[in-house]
Each structure stands twice: as structure tokens, then as C-alpha cells.
Amino acid sequence: MRLTPGAPHDIDLDRVDLFDLDLYTSGDPHPVWDVMREKAPLHHQVLPDGREFWSVTRYEDVCRVLGDHREFTSERGTVVTHLGVDDVAAGKLMTSTDPPRHTQVRRAIGSRLTARAVAPWEDRIRQAVVRFLEPALDGATFDLAEQALRLPALVTGPLLGIPERDWDELVQLTAMVTAPSDPHFRHGSEAATLAISHHELVAYVTERVKRRRAAGDEDGSLLDHLMSVHAGDAPLTDEEIALNGYSILLGANVTTPHTVSGTVLALVERPEQFEKAQADPSLVPNLVEEGLRWTSAACNFMRYAVGDTRIGGGTVPAGGAVVAWIGSANRDASRFTDPHAFDITRSGAKRQVAFGFGAHFCIGAPLARLTLRVFFEELLQRCGSIGLDGEPEHLRSYFIAGMTHLPIVAQKRKTP
Numbered sequence: 333m334r335l336t337p338g339a340p341h342d343i344d345l346d347r348v349d350l351f352d353l354d355l356y357t358s359g360d361p362h363p364v365w366d367v368m369r370e371k372a373p374l375h376h377q378v379l380p381d382g383r384e385f386w387s388v389t390r391y392e393d394v395c396r397v398l399g400d401h402r403e404f405t406s407e408r409g410t411v412v413t414h415l416g417v418d419d420v421a422a423g424k425l426m427t428s429t430d431p432p433r434h435t436q437v438r439r440a441i442g443s444r445l446t447a448r449a450v451a452p453w454e455d456r457i458r459q460a461v462v463r464f465l466e467p468a469l470d471g472a473t474f475d476l477a478e479q480a481l482r483l484p485a486l487v488t489g490p491l492l493g494i495p496e497r498d499w500d501e502l503v504q505l506t507a508m509v510t511a512p513s514d515p516h517f518r519h520g521s522e523a524a525t526l527a528i529s530h531h532e533l534v535a536y537v538t539e540r541v542k543r544r545r546a547a548g549d550e551d552g553s554l555l556d557h558l559m560s561v562h563a564g565d566a567p568l569t570d571e572e573i574a575l576n577g578y579s580i581l582l583g584a585n586v587t588t589p590h591t592v593s594g595t596v597l598a599l600v601e602r603p604e605q606f607e608k609a610q611a612d613p614s615l616v617p618n619l620v621e622e623g624l625r626w627t628s629a630a631c632n633f634m635r636y637a638v639g640d641t642r643i644g645g646g647t648v649p650a651g652g653a654v655v656a657w658i659g660s661a662n663r664d665a666s667r668f669t670d671p672h673a674f675d676i677t678r679s680g681a682k683r684q685v686a687f688g689f690g691a692h693f694c695i696g697a698p699l700a701r702l703t704l705r706v707f708f709e710e711l712l713q714r715c716g717s718i719g720l721d722g723e724p725e726h727l728r729s730y731f732i733a734g735m736t737h738l739p740i741v742a743q744k745r746k747t748p
């Protein structure tokens with residue numbers, strides 16, 4: 333998705349189609365969301381097949397929809413690609429479960445993903461990032477967007493206890509689940525792509541659980557942890573373990589790579605920001621926050637209104653699907669001064685909501701932040717210059733804001 337908006341132009345809100353995939357590949361969504369925040373903070377759209385949804389685009393409304401399960405439930409599904417089809421995993425998959433059950437499961441799983449719990453991973457992540465960057469810095473064309481898809485596997489693969497030989501296949505399957513319309517990942521129709529990839533991923537995790545049980549030992553992995561935790565009084569069922577393992581895999585694989593590529597592109601387009609970060613490495617944590625805000629890789633999440641609910645100056649009827657546009661909230665001028673400027677020294681960048689808000693706030697945020705910090709520390713230390721070597725190609729998805737190709741040419745830094 334284009335992240336630096338083009339010139340403002342007239343936008344007819346009655347004709348805006350937020351499910352038009354061209355908007356995210358060749359179009360320019362930010363000017364559309366700018367107008368929606370100003371003139372239609374609650375926007376209603378009916379799709380040609382009759383499905384309908386409401387959109388909120390303002391920062392405070394996005395936080396309210398994502399954060400208040402009493403008004404907006406996660407139990408019917410939270411991902412727009414499933415709009416109108418109730419989630420069969422509700423109550424079993426953490427993401428599609430409301431408190432209090434959600435709190436029990438999340439507390440049990442989350443203890444292994446806190447900032448303190450992932451800190452010992454830093455050296456391992458750094459080694460993986462250094463290996464990843466090596467071929468990028470030899471002066472030849474390097475497709476960062478394509479290569480970055482493998483980056484989370486280097487981190488979450490060992491964390492989950494998934495053997496390296498399976499990573500490529502899992503990267504492909506997770507990309508199919510989140511961008512089933514993109515020609516790079518599509519297998520037949522969008523529905524078929526979704527069904528195949530979802531089934532294969534859950535089957536993969538189920539099989540791993542079986543093997544781990546048969547092995548009868550402990551490998552210290554997150555999957556082993558999932559197999560041993562108790563939520564409330566009972567252990568997770570095998571189905572819950574498989575679904576939550578799948579969800580962690582998905583959450584990790586599909587977002588971090590696009591944050592990397594989008595942030596690198598922002599730096600390539602603004603050499604003064606690149607130089608500033610290189611001159612002062614203490615800016616890297618803020619660069620990461622600004623990169624998260626700027627890219628908003630998880631562009632939206634969905635909820636269903638529990639009852640008739642007033643929001644954004646209008647009313648969503650009971651049962652209505654509400655899409656909270658995170659990408660828009662992160663450019664809301666009421667929260668971020670000059671929101672379309674990419675500024676690594678921005679104060680308040682940490683208020684970004686790229687990881688969501690409230691009870692479902694990204695459980696992998698500490699790991700993602702650690703991975704991104706290490707990535708940019710190493711990139712800035714090792715890389716003298718980066719340029720584009722072709723046009724970026726954007727992911728064909730209204731759910732994940734990302735790129736499929738970002739050809740760059742980078743040179744090693746002479747005096748690190």
C-alpha cells in the first residue's frame with residue numbers, strides 16, 4: 333500500500349470502495365481515510381453481494397472498537413477477509429474470544445512472550461539478522477520485500493520449535509491466508525486459497541503437537557509451553573493448542589516483514605532521516621515506533637456490534653460488522669502532528685496503535701519490537717547507503733499493508 337500520500341483530490345465518499353483491491357496496489361488510500369476522518373467518521377458500505385460493514389477511521393473510535401468487548405465482540409471473527417462468515421473457532425482461538433475466557437488463555441500463553449521473556453533471544457535474533465543482511469550489502473539488487481518474508485521464520489521458527497526445513501512452506505501458507513487475492517500467493521479463487529492455506533496450517537501445527545507428545549520430552553519451545561499451560565482449571569485442548577499455535581505463526585509471519593520493508597522505503601525516500609539515524613543510534617527505538625505507525629502493517633481489524641451502538645456520529649445496528657482502520661488512526665492529526673511526515677524524532681510516536689488496543693493488544697509486540705530494533709541497529713551500522721533499483725510493488729490486500737517487491741541496492745558502510 334502506498335504510504336506517502338499523493339496530492340489531495342476530490343473524493344466522493346458515496347462511491348468509496350474500501351474493498352477495492354486496486355486501491356491498495358495502485359491507488360492511494362490515505363487521502364480517502366483523511367476525508368473519512370473529517371467528513372464521515374462512521375462510514376457504511378454495502379458490497380455487491382449484499383454483505384455490509386461500517387468503518388471507523390478516527391484514532392479514538394478505532395481504540396474504542398478494538399478495546400471494548402462489551403460493545404464490540406471478537407467472537408464472530410476479527411479479520412475482514414472473513415466478513416459475514418462467523419468464525420468457527422470462536423471461544424477456542426484467543427483472537428476470536430472475549431474476556432473472561434480470553435484473559436485466562438492470554439495470561440497463560442503470554443508469560444512466554446513478555447519483554448523480559450524474549451530478552452534472552454536478542455543474541456540469536458542479532459545473528460539471524462546479520463546473516464539475513466549479508467547478501468543485501470554486496471552492491472547487487474536485493475528484493476527486500478521478498479526476502480523479508482523469511483525474516484520472522486528465523487525468529488519465531490526456533491521460538492515455536494519449528495524445524496528450519498519447514499519454514500519456506502509456512503511462510504508461503506501464512507502469506508496465502510492474509511493476502512489470498514495477491515497473484516503471488518493465490519491458488520485458484522480467493523475462497524479456495526483461504527480454505528487450503530488455513531487447513532494446511534492448522535493441520536501442520538496439529539501434527540507437530542502430536543509428534544511432540546509422542547517424543548515425550550520437553551524442548552523448551554513455545555509450542556511445548558502451549559501444550560503444558562492451564563487456562564482456568566483445565567489444560568488447553570489439542571484443538572486450542574493447534575489454533576493458537578497457528579495464530580502466533582500467522583501474527584508473526586505476516587506483519588513484521590512489511591514493517592521492515594515499509595520503514596526501509598521511508599528511509600530511502602528521505603536520506604536525511606537515514607543519516608540522522610546513522611549519526612545517532614540512540615534514535616533507533618523511536619525509529620521503530622515511527623516505522624510501526626507509518627506502515628501500520630495490520631491495516632485493520634474487525635469486530636461485531638453487540639447492540640445498537642452510537643459511534644462516530646452515527647449508529648451501528650446490533651450485529652453490524654465494524655472495521656477499525658488502524659492505518660488511518662495512525663495518521664489522525666488530532667494525535668500526531670503533521671501525520672503524513674515520517675519523522676524518526678517524532679515525540680509521541682509510541683502512541684501509535686499498530687499493535688492494536690486493549691485486551692487483544694498484540695501479544696507478540698515485545699518480540700516484534702526487539703526484532704525491529706535489532707534489524708535497524710544492524711542495518712544502520714553495516715549499510716553506508718541504500719537506493720531503489722526499481723519500482724516497489726504493493727501487496728494486493730485490504731487487510732495487510734505491505735509490498736511484494738522492493739528492489740534495493742545497498743553498499744557496505746566503510747567505517748562502522
Ligand code: HEM
Pocket residue numbers: 398406410426427428438445488579580581582583584585587588591628629630633634658685686687688689691692693694695696697699700
Ligand atoms: C510489526 C509486527 C506486528 C504487528 C503490526 C501486529 C499487529 C497486531 C494487531 C493490530 C493485533 C490486534 C488484533 C485485534 O485487536 O483483534 C495483534 C494481535 C496478535 N498478534 Fe500481532 N502484530 C505483530 C507481530 C506479532 C508477532 C511477532 C506475533 C507472534 C509472536 C504476533 C501474534 C499476535 C497474536 C497471537 C495476536 C492475538 C492477541 C489476542 O487476541 O489477545 N504478532 N497483532
